[in-house]
Amino acid sequence: MPSSTKVTQLQDTPDARAAVASLVERARIAQAEYESYDQARVDEVVTAVGWALVQPDRNRQISELAVETTGLGNVDDKVTKNRRKTMGLLRDLQGAKSVGVIQELPELGLVEIARPVGVVGAVVPSTNPAATPTNKTINALKGRNAIILAPSPKGQAACTLLLEFIHAELDRVGAPRDLVQQLPTPVSKATTYELMNQVDLIVVTGSQNNVRSAYSSGTPAVGVGAGNVPVIIDESAELDDAARKITASKTFDNATSCSSENSLVILDDVYDDAIAALERSGGVMLTSGEKQQLEAAMWENGNLSRHIIARKAPEIAQRVGLSRSELQSATFFMVEEQHVGEEYPFSGEKLSPVLAVYRAKDFEAAFDQTRRLLDHQGKGHSCGIHTQDDAHVQRLGLEMPVCRVIVNQAHAFANGGNFDNGLPFSLSMGCGTWGQNSISDNMNYRHYLNITRIARTIPSNEPTMDDLFGDYLDKYGLAGT
Incomplete structure (x- = not known):
């Protein structure tokens, strides 16, 4: 050098x-x-x-x-x-x-x-x-x-x-x-x-x-705060488009981005079709036994193993000893999960091409599941949704404790700014007070x-009592008299 x-x-x-x-x-x-x-x-x-x-x-x-x-x-x-x-x-x-x-x-x-x-x-x-x-x-x-x-x-x-x-x-x-x-x-x-x-x-x-x-x-x-991005797929989503975007995002740079999808919350009406679309994009659903085998190797004393994070899916399979032939050519792995918390490590950030998949009976249940995931880890960071229903988008924006709601996009690319959205290009995502941060935007x-x-004088703009309290007093009357 x-x-x-x-x-x-x-x-x-x-x-x-x-x-x-x-x-x-x-x-x-x-x-x-x-x-x-x-x-x-x-x-x-x-x-x-x-x-x-x-x-x-x-x-x-x-x-x-x-x-x-x-x-x-x-x-x-x-x-x-x-x-x-x-x-x-x-x-x-x-x-x-x-x-x-x-x-x-x-x-x-x-x-x-x-x-x-x-x-x-x-x-x-x-x-x-x-x-x-x-x-x-x-x-x-x-x-x-x-x-x-x-x-x-x-x-x-x-x-x-x-x-x-x-x-x-x-x-x-x-x-x-x-x-x-x-x-x-x-x-x-x-x-x-x-x-x-x-x-x-x-x-x-x-x-x-x-x-x-x-x-x-x-x-x-x-x-900036920790990521643990949950993404909802609702009944109006274009499933193959969603699957392609999720795959591209989840596998980019072997999932090193804090904005990579970590959990999918899929509505019951489209669950089977969504899983099929994800499998067509290269995902493989692990069996219950394979899931346990991966979990045992993926976390060491509660911490993500450096031998697993940011590796390609076939390399992970080889290191873990998952021998099923489909896993040797998989683009990413999926594991079905129902619970959230420290005892269920797949509900947290994984920094690897591994997706936890949750099944929700309707949007209300999906909303609640997404909230639980964020309360466990990643609160304030972001969530995503694949949908054609703007009411679902608005609900997330109004009520979910996140600083970004990514709609119908590959999350890892979109969250830090992209050429087809208006977020500032950044690799540092402020998470607001939800994530114990002082900012809530992209740094x-x-x-x-x-x-x-510099402040100079302008014509005075002092309000009268009636300007500020007139409507209030007309409605409620004078107090203390």
């Missing part, structure tokens, strides 16, 4: 404190220079960082290294994810104002001015060791911030290579390299926690332990900005 990205060895917490402080100091110097850039120069830097990953040869090199070092996902899908997520984000940011005056509201006497937050610390997961840090870096740079990446230990090598390519592009446009840095190797909990303490804003995707640590660090933090560049508001 070229010497353009230097790696520092680190041993203990005092060293961690000093090493992180050095990175932060360099970041502040770079950010102070970058803050003087106008919108055109900022947008050029953003484009440069996008090209660092999207350039085809680099994208494949990073994707191959990511799969090799993490053991998660597959190369071709990571190439696709890196390209689509980055290009979609750049599309979202085209024309977006993030420097100087971004909005004027003369009728209110207000002017809004975008200001940087400063130095951002970004904790990123091993499941997306290139797409997620690139997304966070672009959003941070759009706001004229510097950023320091904290990759997972498994994802460190891919992140280091990505940083090398980013630095090469920053050199091309004459921007300071120290705008984008990475924690020293080996990445540790000590350096990650020090980063949380020393930066101006911390953004966390991945481990819920890291999210909770960020929130308790005393530094302003934006974290985007506006979360990396401070907004200063």
Whole structure:
């Protein structure tokens, strides 16, 4: 590997404190220079960082290294994810104002001015060791911030290579390299926690332990919640279309996405036909015995086995010892389930091409089952539905404790923004207070900005007592008289 990205060895917490402080100091110097850039120069830097990953040869090199070092996902899908997520984000940011005056509201006497937050610390997961840090870096740079990446230990090598390519592009446009840095190797909990303490804003995707640590660090933090996506198939769904989309979503990058479907809740009237459509798309329903065999191997002491997650279905079958011939060519597995809770692990997130399937007598029962699944895990994140009945969609939107309801789409592609829906492209899904998060939307560049508001006087708009209380008093009369 070229010497353009230097790696520092680190041993203990005092060293961690000093090493992180050095990175932060360099970041502040770079950010102070970058803050003087106008919108055109900022947008050029953003484009440069996008090209660092999207350039085809680099994208494949990073994707191959990511799969090799993490053991998660597959190369071709990571190439696709890196390209689509980055290009979609750049599309979202085209024309977006993030420097100087971004909005004027003369009728209110207000002017809004975008200001940087400063130095951002970004904790990123091993499941997306290139797409997620690139997304966070672009959003941070759009706001004229510097950023320091904290990759997972498994994802460190891919992140280091990505940083090398980013630095090469920053050199091309004459921007300071120290705008984008990475924690020293080996990445540790000590350096990650020090980063949380020393930066101006911390953004966390991945481990819920890291999210909770960020929130308790005393530094302003934006974290995201856990996924466990349930999807309803009702009696009006186009079953073959639904099956194709579910299959594409559930198998993409071997189900590493937190937005992949984890449970299907199928109405009784179409249950058999829906299962048949899913089987035509490559799914195989496990027998009761095979389900027990998979469960025993899939969880170790209550935790998902690293030998199972993000593997292709045939590889899982081989590792688990499932010998039925259909399983050797399956695209994904289905297991019938009735219950929800810790004692029924298939009701939770599986990070693998395995779907739990529930049968519901009607939409009301499907709604209740979906709610139970989310109350168990994934509350606030999202749910989906395949339907032609808009009343069912509205019911989910009005009552289900989720921030996104995905309708007739491949959930893993749609939830983080897609070219055919209006959600912002992101790999970080805010889950609102349901998921113990401070945001309920897809994390985007506006979360990396401070907004200063200039307020001028306008004609007075003071209401009278009658304006505010007239109708109320006419209806209820005066109290206390």
